[in-house]
Amino acid sequence: MRIDGRTETEMRPVKIETDFLTHPEGSVLISIGKTKVICTASIEERVPPFMRGSGKGWVTAEYAMIPRATGQRNMRESTKGKVTGRTMEIQRLIGRALRAVVDLDVIGERTIWVDCDVIQADGGTRTAAITGAFVAMTLALHNLAIEKDLSDYPITDFLAATSVGIVKEHGVVVDLNYEEDSAAEVDMNVVMTGSGQFVEVQGTGEEATFSMNELQQLLEAAQSGLKNLFEIQSDVLGVAADLINERKAEL
Amino acid sequence: MRIDGRTETEMRPVKIETDFLTHPEGSVLISIGKTKVICTASIEERVPPFMRGSGKGWVTAEYAMIPRATGQRNMRESTKGKVTGRTMEIQRLIGRALRAVVDLDVIGERTIWVDCDVIQADGGTRTAAITGAFVAMTLALHNLAIEKDLSDYPITDFLAATSVGIVKEHGVVVDLNYEEDSAAEVDMNVVMTGSGQFVEVQGTGEEATFSMNELQQLLEAAQSGLKNLFEIQSDVLGVAADLINERKAEL
Amino acid sequence: MRIDGRTETEMRPVKIETDFLTHPEGSVLISIGKTKVICTASIEERVPPFMRGSGKGWVTAEYAMIPRATGQRNMRESTKGKVTGRTMEIQRLIGRALRAVVDLDVIGERTIWVDCDVIQADGGTRTAAITGAFVAMTLALHNLAIEKDLSDYPITDFLAATSVGIVKEHGVVVDLNYEEDSAAEVDMNVVMTGSGQFVEVQGTGEEATFSMNELQQLLEAAQSGLKNLFEIQSDVLGVAADLINERKAEL
Amino acid sequence: MRIDGRTETEMRPVKIETDFLTHPEGSVLISIGKTKVICTASIEERVPPFMRGSGKGWVTAEYAMIPRATGQRNMRESTKGKVTGRTMEIQRLIGRALRAVVDLDVIGERTIWVDCDVIQADGGTRTAAITGAFVAMTLALHNLAIEKDLSDYPITDFLAATSVGIVKEHGVVVDLNYEEDSAAEVDMNVVMTGSGQFVEVQGTGEEATFSMNELQQLLEAAQSGLKNLFEIQSDVLGVAADLINERKAEL
Amino acid sequence: MRIDGRTETEMRPVKIETDFLTHPEGSVLISIGKTKVICTASIEERVPPFMRGSGKGWVTAEYAMIPRATGQRNMRESTKGKVTGRTMEIQRLIGRALRAVVDLDVIGERTIWVDCDVIQADGGTRTAAITGAFVAMTLALHNLAIEKDLSDYPITDFLAATSVGIVKEHGVVVDLNYEEDSAAEVDMNVVMTGSGQFVEVQGTGEEATFSMNELQQLLEAAQSGLKNLFEIQSDVLGVAADLINERKAEL
Amino acid sequence: MRIDGRTETEMRPVKIETDFLTHPEGSVLISIGKTKVICTASIEERVPPFMRGSGKGWVTAEYAMIPRATGQRNMRESTKGKVTGRTMEIQRLIGRALRAVVDLDVIGERTIWVDCDVIQADGGTRTAAITGAFVAMTLALHNLAIEKDLSDYPITDFLAATSVGIVKEHGVVVDLNYEEDSAAEVDMNVVMTGSGQFVEVQGTGEEATFSMNELQQLLEAAQSGLKNLFEIQSDVLGVAADLINERKAEL
DSSP: OOTTSOOTTOOOOEEEEESOSSSSSEEEEEEETTEEEEEEEEEESSOOGGGTTSSOOEEEEEEEEOGGGSSSOOOOHHHHTSOOHHHHHHHHHHHHHHHTTBOHHHHOSOEEEEEEEEEEOSSOHHHHHHHHHHHHHHHHHHHHHHHTTOSSOSBOSOEEEEEEEEETTTEEEESOOHHHHHHOSEEEEEEEETTSOEEEEEEEESSSOBOHHHHHHHHHHHHHHHHHHHHHHHHHHTHHHHHHHHHHHHO | OOTTSOOTTOOOOEEEEESOSSSSSEEEEEEETTEEEEEEEEEESSOOGGGTTSSOOEEEEEEEEOGGGSSSOOOOHHHHTSOOHHHHHHHHHHHHHHHTTBOHHHHOSOEEEEEEEEEEOSSOHHHHHHHHHHHHHHHHHHHHHHHTTOSSOSBOSOEEEEEEEEETTTEEEESOOHHHHHHOSEEEEEEEETTSOEEEEEEEESSSOBOHHHHHHHHHHHHHHHHHHHHHHHHHHTHHHHHHHHHHHHO | OOTTSOOTTOOOOEEEEESOSSSSSEEEEEEETTEEEEEEEEEESSOOGGGTTSSOOEEEEEEEEOGGGSSSOOOOHHHHTSOOHHHHHHHHHHHHHHHTTBOHHHHOSOEEEEEEEEEEOSSOHHHHHHHHHHHHHHHHHHHHHHHTTOSSOSBOSOEEEEEEEEETTTEEEESOOHHHHHHOSEEEEEEEETTSOEEEEEEEESSSOBOHHHHHHHHHHHHHHHHHHHHHHHHHHTHHHHHHHHHHHHO | OOTTSOOTTOOOOEEEEESOSSSSSEEEEEEETTEEEEEEEEEESSOOGGGTTSSOOEEEEEEEEOGGGSSSOOOOHHHHTSOOHHHHHHHHHHHHHHHTTBOHHHHOSOEEEEEEEEEEOSSOHHHHHHHHHHHHHHHHHHHHHHHTTOSSOSBOSOEEEEEEEEETTTEEEESOOHHHHHHOSEEEEEEEETTSOEEEEEEEESSSOBOHHHHHHHHHHHHHHHHHHHHHHHHHHTHHHHHHHHHHHHO | OOTTSOOTTOOOOEEEEESOSSSSSEEEEEEETTEEEEEEEEEESSOOGGGTTSSOOEEEEEEEEOGGGSSSOOOOHHHHTSOOHHHHHHHHHHHHHHHTTBOHHHHOSOEEEEEEEEEEOSSOHHHHHHHHHHHHHHHHHHHHHHHTTOSSOSBOSOEEEEEEEEETTTEEEESOOHHHHHHOSEEEEEEEETTSOEEEEEEEESSSOBOHHHHHHHHHHHHHHHHHHHHHHHHHHTHHHHHHHHHHHHO | OOTTSOOTTOOOOEEEEESOSSSSSEEEEEEETTEEEEEEEEEESSOOGGGTTSSOOEEEEEEEEOGGGSSSOOOOHHHHTSOOHHHHHHHHHHHHHHHTTBOHHHHOSOEEEEEEEEEEOSSOHHHHHHHHHHHHHHHHHHHHHHHTTOSSOSBOSOEEEEEEEEETTTEEEESOOHHHHHHOSEEEEEEEETTSOEEEEEEEESSSOBOHHHHHHHHHHHHHHHHHHHHHHHHHHTHHHHHHHHHHHHO
16 A cells, blocks of 8 residues: 555545636636645637737646745745746646647637646646646636637547656556655656547656556556546536537537 | 625624645635635744844745736736735735744744735735734744744734725725725725734825824724734634733733 | 934935936935935836826836945845845835826826935935935926926925834934934834825834834824925925915815 | 658668867767757766765756757847746756766766757757767766776666657658658657666647557657667767676676 | 967968858858857848838847857856856947948848857957858858849958957967967957958956057057958858959949 | 037046045046046955955946936836846946056955946946046055055056047047047047056947057047046045055056
């Protein structure tokens, strides 16, 4: 059994609280174990300069942690005056992942700003952010689709992410907490659609390497964990979930 | 009656949820009406360079909003690469206010980092931040006092803050929400101790001015609102509240 | 008697030299004791983006010190690459204060840039800056009113500021020099109009607090000091002073 | 046949010119097709603060492009005043990858600074950078091993990287040039050791997704391309290549 | 004889490799002894804001070193987040010098971006940059003149630069390498046209001074060295050199 | 006659007011025509890291303008968040020039910070800054020499600077005002010692060039203007001037 009593393929308890905040077009508080992320989606009625005139929309994401989300206080990036490489890498990943399941032609020249603010971190913050951000974005786009009577449903599939890794004494494990993540020899983040297609696969040996066979096992473990997340997303999204499934069936 | 059905001297509902996060030495989620601020207190075992060797501690505060705390999304200060004047002004105020009720000699060469992260804004974020930060800081210092067996109780009085203002058709009102705040002719923030002493009084005419008489009325309105806040702080602090009162009595 | 031989309610010698520089539309060198500030007002024929199309003007201020204005050399903010919190707080205060006595509708879509550059500091630099900046701004707007034949006189009242404080052994004192300011228990800046209305009241206990009664005394001391400043402003402004009084009488 | 006349599994011509510069401890100019990267390795006799006292060394990388490495001139990051997210992501990847084949205990408290400066870009700059940087770093560490008589050979395996992708009309292709990269539906970077173990696998659907089966094919294509690179590295490294193989055999 | 076996008036071997890169409109690799600079010229079809509507073009230059161009690694300016004073001084000099021989009216509202990236430094990088940049710029403007059928040839004269100095035991020397430069008492950079007119003369005593007579000798030494550079430029420019000479003759 | 009624070789009226400010170790207000610069010298009891342990001192300079020193308001460099290239070039020049007449061994491990703040600009600000800074620095070092009983007088010669230029219709002129400077074809700054040795000669053709003969004339004109400045410096320095002359005689 793992540190926190889970089996190798067992995920931590997941909870997605929708409409967590009043102002944003879509918002959730996602908790995966002790990791807690506020995800909001805001709709802006214009696109960045490089997309103007294209008739297409854009999805972009930002990620941050409050200073005491972690065991030790981290200096704010605003105080440092710059965003770290880690943050940039994560926010680029979240934006790219979300764009894979949005029909940018359907939303028209609008930008969906997705903000993921980690208020408590215990490993897997970027994958929790993607999983929660998908729900926040869907809530915002669902209303947009109705209000603006969009030509088609703008979300084409479900999207979730999880981490998998290789940890001494346990081998392949799913949904690593902070302690496991720090000790992992191989660390992999997998972003997948509800149809089981990969969107991102990022596997890294931490001063270690992995074989083709291990890669295979990691991906299979991720797939089983992700199934769980798709069910929870589907539950909280209600009618929006049905419309996603309809749109997916058409494609 | 005011926009949200309150009388002129009525505060919005206040809720202080303690130990809201796992990692910080002290943490609360304070809600005043729709305004919600996460306040954390972190203890660092050293002081800034200008205080080294003094034998005294330091309290410093940082303040931020998540981008969608407000009706319109705000650009992150980390993305801008700098902290705005408004933020700096607020965090200097919070730090200064808290230092008024901490015995810096008793805590020794330690820094208390107080972080106030607004997750939902509806007016009065800086005063809610001070009121909540006081509780978070007390939770952290209470444990420090026990663990390190400090020579005295480090908190010397209660501390809370509220806004008051002059609004057309209503005159002097207490605890302004965002809509009232935007329309106010005079806006004042009052930080007070549990003993009724002022720590900060910042009154500003917004393209308007105020008389000595109006100033008097504003301060009296603030005092009545603050009483309410001290009671709530006292309730959630339990035994720590008693120890503050004891220390206060000794001084 | 105080350190420099003054009584508690006595201000330091004040001198306002107008048209100190050749290029600006309005400029003064104000000296209050050893504190010396160059204040200039520049008129720009446009407003910041958030005010375009409003038909109204804007007044904004910047504040700086030369590195050796003080006993110890300070690093330039341009070298640091950022403006400190203290500077931002002061320049926001100056701008806000000046806007209280300018009829922004009358000046039309123009920005008045007020620059306060401290060349020698001995306490009270922000209040000297406001007092001097009012004169520089009036000089600039007086000429604008004539040249552009504005519909009304754009200055609606006099404006000055002073500091007051509570200092051990002296109690309430007015116009604190650096040495007194460093030792003060309570420090208050008061910005007032010629009609005796408050524009800003910022009182701060420095690791101390103050009672309602003390607040009262501080404000009264400030009022007496400010009277002195209004007289000096009136003297140096000549005909402009008359026009301000006329406009004030109309309102 | 592909745009430039290659088959799907054919790499572009690769050339690694060693000791390209005079000053660095190790340096190469690597050309892969038209992509040209100067890679240098510098040895500093200390480690970053977080590693001091550990007895272990560190490898860190920086990546940049000269402004006209590309078809359109890019603004310098020094002129912008900040490093972009793309650059940070790449330099983190290069550093992490190189650390997988260096025995950090053997090199002791030293930092190896690896600089990859792209002087001409035609797709695959990050993988060319890793492949070239490995050689530059080995040249530097080979000499260090001799001069300082290190306890063991500090390089434990070969390391190279290539890109693979899924391109319309061609399916899976290896070593994409800029034109192919821009049109690819799936883009994957694979970093591998000489022993065939993965160090990094980063696969991304660009507004598209990929199946487990496609992932398999991509990885196999990458493996065949990488074989080619290991041979070239081995050729240019001469005796150092033998020592790497010896060390690898021991592990 | 000097350190590297040269006489006092002898320049180091000079080599200018044209069309060194594929993408830029003009590019060279210039080597002067061990100093190597990649110079590129890029044409942008617009001018900076302060020149819009003037009908004239602009030439601007940027200068950088890769971190290991020197004996000790230098931190990247992008990592520091700002450009040093030395770099700014050099890039202002290069731009100003090049503008002296370009007919800005003839090129019309276009900006010529000249980038000088030092890949190996051994003294005289700024003068090598000017000498190489002139060739890169001429290559770009030569093609522009043909493609756009400009009204006149846009280059009005040759332009090159060299360093001269006063070094102990040798007196006046030309084209100082790094070691000589570090020890020089007087250091002078001279930028001259092919007609022998000065464009820039920058002489500096390094904790030393120089007389009118020494200045005279320095300038004469520079002139003889520059003759050499004009011949090499003329050789590599071929037909463009003839057109410059024609245009020069007309003026 | 020139715009302002001067002959070609006539300088504008020069005034150097010593001990202009209270706090700095040395300070002057220098006026050259309408150009006015506050120069201060501050002594710090340590040197920058690169000089520690050398037993030698350092002189460094900073230069700035207040926003309304000029006809149009300039944005503050602190607001921009960076120092412009022009400022950096000027402050490097001032520091380098001053170091030529200071015996860095005599002052020991101290830094002399020289600040030149232009409060009114009408051409020649950098040369006025050097001329004034020399006096401010001498005042500071004169007192240091006495207080610390330095082994020798630390100033080895006088130092001043002026501009010369070639202007249409007038040819070579000395001490250009802003209007002349804007129209000059050739612009030269000359820094010289009291003994007539050059410290810096920086001549620039502004979209123009100059011959050896013109260079000669410019330098001669500068020399005559500088004589004037040395006399004024000598007058205001009194006994310090005698000590400089004594030290100069010894060398």
